[in-house]
Amino acid sequence: FxxxxxxxxxxxxxxxxxxxxxxxxxxxxxxxxxxAVKNLPPPSPHPWNVVFLVLESVGTRYLLGEPGGGPVPMPFLNRLAREGWFLKNHHTTSNVSTKAVFSIYSGLYDFFNRQTLGVRADTFIPSLYNFLGPRYDSFLVSPSSSGWYFPLPFLKNGGLREIYTYENLPFRIREELSTLGRYIARDEIQTVDFFLQRISRAREPFLGMYVSFVAHFPYFDYGPEYRIVENDGKLIHRYTNNLYLLDRMVQRIFEHLKKQGLLERTVLVIAGDHGQAFGQHQADNYLHYRYSYRENLEAPVIFHQPALFPPRTISVPTNHTDILPTLLDALRVPYDPALLAGESLFQRTLLRxxxxxxxxxxxxxxxxxxxxxxxxxxxxxxxxxxxxxxxxxxxxxxxxxxxxxxxxxxxxxxxxxxxxxxxxxxxxxEGRNFLGRRHPQLFPQRAGSG
CATH class of the missing domain: 3.30.1120 (Arylsulfatase, C-terminal domain)
Known part of the structure; x- marks a missing residue:
């Protein structure tokens, strides 16, 4: 070849x-x-459910609450960070969502240019869904438009079929016109309600993926119940209030899993896709995609399941390519490490x-x-x-x-x-090994299935 x-x-x-x-x-x-020597958790007698939450535009510094910056907007996520593995020095692979989400679910970097492989119709890259295979009841829910910032072909071509987004959810439309364009999404609270209902009827083991929108610009106002700072129109305050709303939604998901008797059999993974900027360093450094300073790139990751992830704060530099190999090791799912760009955090020492x-x-x-x-x-x-x-x-x-x-x-x-x-x-x-390599027991993709 x-x-x-x-x-x-x-x-x-x-x-x-x-x-x-x-x-x-x-x-x-x-x-x-x-x-690479790993300290893996003991094998489980049952397969693990996975609830994977991608939090759009949630930066680590804002989750933690900046010193002297007022109330902590995400107290529940801070609690989960203390109870599980918290990747405190974690980074996105790109300051745009399409590339970042691709890395989260593939364990790979996307292209290092403005082209995005994850949105191409001819993309065939294994995702978390493929590694878990057909025995998992898998579904993805997001209030956002699938054609906006989500690498949908990457997931669909791998066989994921149950996908609910703005286009096929019947909920209230949130919309705002700004100088940067027209922003539109389904109501976050109603979409989380739907996600909880889908979890309730899921067949175990299941993979439930949720990609939020509410912390994305223009930071829709959801009313006094979801405000933690004054609604004075400042972008940072609108953003902070929506982090508070999102924290409440994560808590609802957690408590629903507990009420349904699922929590003890479920791995919860929470990842911000990229950071967010509010004028730091440069006068036009707003949103996330104009610069690559720390505020643009830092994103939190939390692994929560006491049987697999006892309390630990990881301070070495990590990024989105590390999430998949770490999760696969926790689930005892085999893979070829050379076909993932990241390293498992179960390794005693990272070699890169x-x-x-x-x-x-x-x-x-x-x-x-x-x-x-x-x-x-x-x-x-x-x-x-x-x-x-x-x-x-x-x-x-x-x-x-x-x-x-x-x-x-x-x-x-x-x-x-x-x-x-x-x-x-x-x-x-085309069904070939790559340089003689392949992932073992990988649920096969079918060419043209997307």
């Missing part, structure tokens, strides 16, 4: 997949020497040197385990760095010269990655 003429993915990306490397960065440029990011403003970045963040503007061909341990606020950009090894790793990874990902999708579609 590698001796054949370059594929269209190789020609587009300017390189070919490296034999034997899979999709995880390998070699001394990317990883420390050593062996860097995690990577793509910024919609056309930047690429990496963060080292030592806290050095390098960024390259693809438009301006300019590089700068931050030492996040010495300068956590990213107020003092540094020259990249002392970090040439990290810059080389970033550029090399991006150059190779897109070709590999595209070829992996093509091989899945």
């Amino acid at each position: 590698l001796a054949s003429p370059p594929s269209r993915w190789e020609r587009l990306a300017g390189g070919a997949p490296e034999a034997g490397s899979g999709l995880k960065p390998a070699g001394p440029l990317y990883v420390h020497s050593g062996r 040197k860097y995690i990577f990011f793509y910024g919609h403003e056309e930047s690429i970045s990496s963060l080292s385990t030592e806290g050095i963040k390098v960024q390259v503007s693809l438009k301006k061909n300019r590089c700068w760095a931050f030492d996040l341990k010495a300068d956590p606020g990213e107020n003092h950009p540094l020259d990249c010269a002392p970090y040439q090894g990290q810059v080389e790793a970033l550029r090399d990874f991006v150059r190779r990655h897109d070709a590999s990902l595209g070829q992996y999708s093509l091989d899945n579609r």
Whole structure:
């Protein structure tokens, strides 16, 4: 296969997949020497249900409540973070939702350019749904439009059929016209009601996925019952109130699982898709996609199930590609680690040197385990760095010269990655192994099923 003429993915990306490397960065440029040793939880006598909540635009700093910034808007999520695994230094893989959600459910980075593989009609990449297989009663619910910021073809082509979004939910429409455009979604509270009803009639084991909208701009006002700060029209206050509403919705889901007698057999995974900005660093740094500062990239992740995830705060840098291998290990679902970009957090020590990011403003970045963040503007061909341990606020950009090894790793990874990902999708579609690799016992995808 590698001796054949370059594929269209190789020609587009300017390189070919490296034999034997899979999709995880390998070699001394990317990883420390050593062996991945895991401390796995004991096997369960029953299969686990999974409730997976993706919280749109929820940034870690806002969940925790910034010092001196008023009341904590998400007290229930803070409780869950103390009771389970809390990824405190977690990051999105991109500051746009389509790429971020793709990474959450695939364990892979999307393209490091403005194209998004997850929304392409010819995408064939395994998702969490495929790993769990047909014995799981699987469904996805979101008040948002499926065509807006969700990588729907990625999930549909893998076989997921029960999908409820703005287009087929009959609930109240929330709508607002702003200078940035028209924003529309179904009522969040009614959509959560529907999600709870679907859980009630689910056949165990089940995979229930919910993708929220309410913390997304323009931060619809749901009235006095869901306000924790004054509704004075300021964006940050509208956002804070909607975090409070979302926290209440997560609590309702948790309590419903408990009331139904499901909680002790359910793994709860909660992930923000990306951060959110309110004018930090740059006057136009609002929303999330214009820059790649920490406020744009930081997103919380919580794993909650006492039998699998006893209280633990993880402070090493992690990102969305780590969620899937960690969850699969907890569920004792086999996979080929080389075909996932992230590392399981059940490993005693993470071996990688860097995690990577793509910024919609056309930047690429990496963060080292030592806290050095390098960024390259693809438009301006300019590089700068931050030492996040010495300068956590990213107020003092540094020259990249002392970090040439990290810059080389970033550029090399991006150059190779897109070709590999595209070829992996093509091989899945045509029923071939990728560089001789495949996930064991993977629920097969069918070409053309989307």
